[in-house]
Amino acid sequence: MPGRLLAVLDSLTTFTPDDRAAIEDLVGPPRHMPAETELVVDGEATADCTVLLEGQAFRHKTLADGRRQILGFLVPGDVLDFSRLFLGADYGVTALTACQIGPIPRGRLEEILVERPRVGRAFWRMAMLEAELQREWMIGMGRRSAYARVAHLLCEAFLRLRNVGMTYGARCRFPVTQTHLADAAGLSGVHTNRVLQSLRQNGLITFRARELIVLDWPGLIAAAEFDPHYLHLPSEPVSRGRVSAQTA
Amino acid sequence: MPGRLLAVLDSLTTFTPDDRAAIEDLVGPPRHMPAETELVVDGEATADCTVLLEGQAFRHKTLADGRRQILGFLVPGDVLDFSRLFLGADYGVTALTACQIGPIPRGRLEEILVERPRVGRAFWRMAMLEAELQREWMIGMGRRSAYARVAHLLCEAFLRLRNVGMTYGARCRFPVTQTHLADAAGLSGVHTNRVLQSLRQNGLITFRARELIVLDWPGLIAAAEFDPHYLHLPSEPVSRGRVSAQTA
DNA sequence: CGTCTAGTTGATTCGCCTCAAGTGTTGTGG
DNA sequence: CCACAACACTTGAGGCGAATCAACTAGACG
Numbered sequence: 148m149p150g151r152l153l154a155v156l157d158s159l160t161t162f163t164p165d166d167r168a169a170i171e172d173l174v175g176p177p178r179h180m181p182a183e184t185e186l187v188v189d190g191e192a193t194a195d196c197t198v199l200l201e202g203q204a205f206r207h208k209t210l211a212d213g214r215r216q217i218l219g220f221l222v223p224g225d226v227l228d229f230s231r232l233f234l235g236a237d238y239g240v241t242a243l244t245a246c247q248i249g250p251i252p253r254g255r256l257e258e259i260l261v262e263r264p265r266v267g268r269a270f271w272r273m274a275m276l277e278a279e280l281q282r283e284w285m286i287g288m289g290r291r292s293a294y295a296r297v298a299h300l301l302c303e304a305f306l307r308l309r310n311v312g313m314t315y316g317a318r319c320r321f322p323v324t325q326t327h328l329a330d331a332a333g334l335s336g337v338h339t340n341r342v343l344q345s346l347r348q349n350g351l352i353t354f355r356a357r358e359l360i361v362l363d364w365p366g367l368i369a370a371a372e373f374d375p376h377y378l379h380l381p382s383e384p385v386s387r388g389r390v391s392a393q394t395a
Numbered sequence: 396m397p398g399r400l401l402a403v404l405d406s407l408t409t410f411t412p413d414d415r416a417a418i419e420d421l422v423g424p425p426r427h428m429p430a431e432t433e434l435v436v437d438g439e440a441t442a443d444c445t446v447l448l449e450g451q452a453f454r455h456k457t458l459a460d461g462r463r464q465i466l467g468f469l470v471p472g473d474v475l476d477f478s479r480l481f482l483g484a485d486y487g488v489t490a491l492t493a494c495q496i497g498p499i500p501r502g503r504l505e506e507i508l509v510e511r512p513r514v515g516r517a518f519w520r521m522a523m524l525e526a527e528l529q530r531e532w533m534i535g536m537g538r539r540s541a542y543a544r545v546a547h548l549l550c551e552a553f554l555r556l557r558n559v560g561m562t563y564g565a566r567c568r569f570p571v572t573q574t575h576l577a578d579a580a581g582l583s584g585v586h587t588n589r590v591l592q593s594l595r596q597n598g599l600i601t602f603r604a605r606e607l608i609v610l611d612w613p614g615l616i617a618a619a620e621f622d623p624h625y626l627h628l629p630s631e632p633v634s635r636g637r638v639s640a641q642t643a
Numbered sequence: 644c645g646t647c648t649a650g651t652t653g654a655t656t657c658g659c660c661t662c663a664a665g666t667g668t669t670g671t672g673g
Numbered sequence: 674c675c676a677c678a679a680c681a682c683t684t685g686a687g688g689c690g691a692a693t694c695a696a697c698t699a700g701a702c703g
Contacts, residue, residue, distance in 0.1 A: 208534050210620070216537040218530055230523040233516065237527055237625055257512070264509045268481065274522060275478040279485055281529045282466055286456055288536035289464040289581030293691070324649065333537030338691050340651065372458070377485055541659070572681060583660050588683065 151200045151311075152249065155224030156269040158381040166266050169259055174198060174249035180242050182322075187228045187240035195250040197227045202246030203322060207330065208238045217331035219280060220304055220323075223311050224385065229274050232256060243322045276379055283377045288333050291372065296332045297342045298371035301352060305361055306375055310384045317364070322357040346370070399448045399559075400497065403472030404517040406629040414514050417507055422446060422497035428490050430570075435476045435488035443498040445475045450494030451570060455578065456486045465579035467528060468552055468571070471559050472633065477522050480504060491570045524627055531625045536581050539620065544580045545590045546619035549600060553609055554623055558632045565612070570605040594618070 153170050156162075162170070177200055180186060186197065186204055204221040218238060221227060227240045232253055260267040280303070287296045301321075308319045323331075329339040346352050351367045353360040361367055401418050404410070410418070425448055428434060434445065434452055452469040466486060469475060475488045480501055508515040528551070535544045549569075556567045571579075577587035594600050599615045601608040609615055 208530065210534070210538060214538045216534045218533055230526060233520045233523045234527065234627060238530060257516070260515060261509060261512045264505070267508060267515075268505070271522075272481045274519075274526070275481045278522070278526050278529065279478060279482065281526065281533065282456065282486060285466055285529065285533060285536065286458070286464045288533065289578075290458060290462045326649080330537075335692050336649095337651090337693080340649095341691090344651085379482060574681080584681095585661080585683085586659055589659095592683085 151223045152198045152226075154385045155311075156266070156273070158385050159269045159272040160265050162265055162269075166263050169263055170266060173251055173255055173259055174200075175252060177247045177249050180246045180248060182242050182244050182246075184242045184246070185239055186242055186246065186248060187231070187236050187238070189236060189239040192235050193231065194253050196229060196232045196253065196256065198249045198251055199223055199225050199227055200247040200249050203243040203320075204240050204246060205243060205323070205327065205331075206238050206240050215330045216333065217327060219277075219284070220307070220331070222307050222313065225277075226251075226273060229277065243327075244320075279377055279379070293332065293334050293338060293342050294345065295371055296334075297328060297339065298346060298351070298367055299373055300328065300331055301346075301354075301359060301361075302367055302371045302373040302375075303378065305359065306378055306380060310378075310380050312384055317361045319359050320357060321354075321359040399471045400446045400474075402633045403559075404514070404521070406633055407517045407520040408513050410513055410517075414511050417511055418514060421499055421503055421507055422448075423500060425495045425497050428494045428496060430490050430492050430494075432490045432494070433487055434490055434494065434496060435479070435484050435486070437484060437487040440483050441479065442501050444477060444480045444501065444504065446497045446499055447471055447473050447475055448495040448497050451491040451568075452488050452494060453491060453571070453575065453579075454486050454488050463578045464581065465575060467525075467532070468555070468579070470555050470561065473525075474499075474521060477525065491575075492568075527625055527627070541580065541582050541586060541590050542593065543619050544582075545576060545587065546594060546599070546615055547621055548576065548579055549594075549602075549607060549609075550615055550619045550621040550623075551626065553607065554626055554628060558626075558628050560632055565609045567607050568605060569602075569607040 150171070152174055153167060156170060175195075180202075186199075187206075189208070199221050201223055204227070206218040206221060206227070207215055208218060209215045220243075221240065227248070228236045230236055256270075260270060283303075287299050291299065304321055305314065305319055308314050308321070313319055325339050325343065326336050328343070329336045332339065334342070343354060346367075347354070349366065349370070351361070351363045351370060353362060367373070398419070400422055401415060404418060423443075428450075434447075435454075437456070447469050449471055452475070454466040454469060454475070455463055456466060457463045468491075469488065475496070476484045478484055504518075508518060531551075535547050539547065552569055553562065553567060556562050556569070561567055573587050573591065574584050576591070577584045580587065582590070591602060594615075595602070597614065597618070599609070599611045599618060601610060615621070
């Protein structure tokens with residue numbers, strides 16, 4: 148499934164067939180990782196960076212005393228550790244489900260950025276997009292109530308999963324615990340639980356057995372003060388069909 | 396002073412004289428902007444991005460109802476709007492002091508990224524660094540107390556200003572109001588005031604008339620749980636001397 | 644069957660917010 | 674040169690949102 152990266156990049160620019168081939172060529176042999184694996188270890192220096200091909204994961208920073216902040220959730224097509232290419236990762240990435248990841252050799256990526264301007268531009272876009280998500284989270288933490296923050300998080304997760312074909316109608320598998328949500332929203336576990344309850348009571352969502360069901364999308368958006376613009380999603384999802392077609 | 400950009404990039408990689416010339420050539424004629432000017436307008440599309448050559452500014456996002464979140468403070472050498480090059484800015488940048496800014500034509504930058512791999516790499520590093528600061532702020536908002544958060548903010552500001560030669564011993568001009576600090580830390584103005592008072596009472600800082608004086612650096616670092624590693628500062632500041640020498 | 648983890652609930656505490664009314668301090672125009 | 678806005682900062686009182694502490698329940702798994 149290395150086509151996952153291509154599919155995402157594809158949604159960012161227009162490529163020539165040559166570009167496409169180069170991208171396919173860029174990702175090394177996929178590796179399977181069980182759930183809970185540390186896909187990127189904080190502070191570890193490596194020669195590669197990595198793209199998530201299948202599964203879900205999350206990026207996080209953990210303080211000395213154990214307090215953890217989740218920085219983002221990752222879906223197939225996301226690059227786990229852009230920053231490692233140039234500075235070294237200051238965060239960890241942990242698998243939420245069994246995952247498939249593809250190594251992108253550092254040297255090859257640097258070459259392709261130079262040789263293929265269109266591909267370079269697409270990677271820049273991906274990085275800028277990541278930064279934009281980060282900024283939107285900042286707003287949430289700084290200026291939104293716990294209720295809106297959790298709702299916002301769920302909106303974002305749902306749309307990003309839908310974009311890579313991982314939703315089924317209003318449902319999606321979102322295999323996080325309430326503690327994960329708490330660490331993502333900067334809340335305590337107990338309070339996150341209560342927020343989820345009120346989201347349920349308001350008829351906005353169901354969230355059980357790691358499955359999120361959006362019962363009232365307009366309501367959820369309103370609760371979250373959510374504006375999907377910042378996700379820069381293509382009008383059409385990066386469909387599973389296209390992915391496999393290009394991989395074959 | 397277009398040398399400001401060169402000086403910062405210089406601290407990130409090693410350049411050939413040709414690279415240097417190309418960078419100098421990249422920045423268009425400097426423009427003077429009075430304090431309070433909107434240097435980057437949220438949502439506005441332009442053909443250029445911009446480097447801050449002199450002065451201080453801040454990046455922010457403002458919600459419909461007026462709540463504002465400051466995303467970062469900018470010092471000379473910082474690029475104001477990387478994201479505008481590839482996606483369009485989802486934030487504003489406002490001048491804190493009178494500023495000098497230099498336009499970087501979009502086309503020229505894209506060319507240089509391709510033609511000069513070393514320069515391209517330096518720009519990537521700059522962007523990754525910006526992302527890393529953002530992540531560190533996230534931790535602050537999510538997992539640090541108001542007291543630690545404000546202290547952290549001041550530590551960061553001080554070191555970044557020192558890095559570009561804008562400190563004088565333990566002093567620096569940091570022309571923000573308490574409201575700015577509040578919006579940066581995700582706090583109310585009133586509480587920020589009280590936090591600053593306790594920082595003063597603990598003998599850590601003085602902050603009056605837009606001047607920050609660090610009275611007890613180890614104390615401030617401890618209060619902030621600050622680890623300067625994430626700033627990736629060069630061991631030696633990007634000195635004013637070097638800047639002017641290279642500009643001349 | 645017992646253990647482990649995730650989720651739930653209640654009681655209490657506290658950090659931070661909001662409202663409201665001050666005190667400077669700066670700058671501007673009469 | 675003084676009066677008075679306008680704005681930054683300060684202080685107090687009161688309330689709320691979220692943290693913390695401490696059980697307790699419910700599945701999941703060996």
